[in-house]
Amino acid sequence: MASHAKVYTLDEVSTHNSSEDCWLVIHGKVCARFVLPDSVDRSSHLSVFRGSSKVYDVTKFLQDHPGGDEVLLLATGKDATLDFEDVGHSTSAKASMDEYYVGEIDTATIPKEVLDTPTKQPNHTKQPNHNPGKTSDFIVNILRVLVPLLILGYAIGVRYYSKSA
């Protein structure tokens, strides 16, 4: 299918970025997941994806996408391969992509920073974060109660012992 496929630039694909018209750029047949340490230059490894990313019109799929339409809309206008792979889509999800295939992307039109930036997930898909500010607030509140109680206890103790002496 790729030999006669229409080739789009990222600018062209980026215009399809609404819930009425939503196109994505994703590598078509990702078989392996590349987990790269931070020390590795990701751009050189991401060239694996360059030259073979495909364009998908997922407009009709938006409402049925198990991950929601919001994540798909957030993944427009860029190479969404990393976002797609990060989720760990099943083999059947990957197989169903063919249904939405509309052409190839001219990968020379994808700037490195667009290629290399995973989309921030919307709030409902985020894991709860550790919040150091909240922890220190909690300690301060405990101390606010504990310190006056200690002073009161000390005062009562002094009074009791001075009376009995």
Ligand code: HEM
């Ligand atoms: C043509 C493109 C896509 C297709 C056909 C597709 C299909 C699917 C399917 C079938 C599932 C159910 C789980 C599975 O079988 O793996 C799923 C889940 C999901 N997808 Fe996609 N997806 C596409 C693109 C994307 C993109 C670009 C993102 C971007 C972040 C995304 C995010 C998610 C999320 C967050 C879930 C939910 C995972 C969970 O709750 O475990 N998908 N997708």
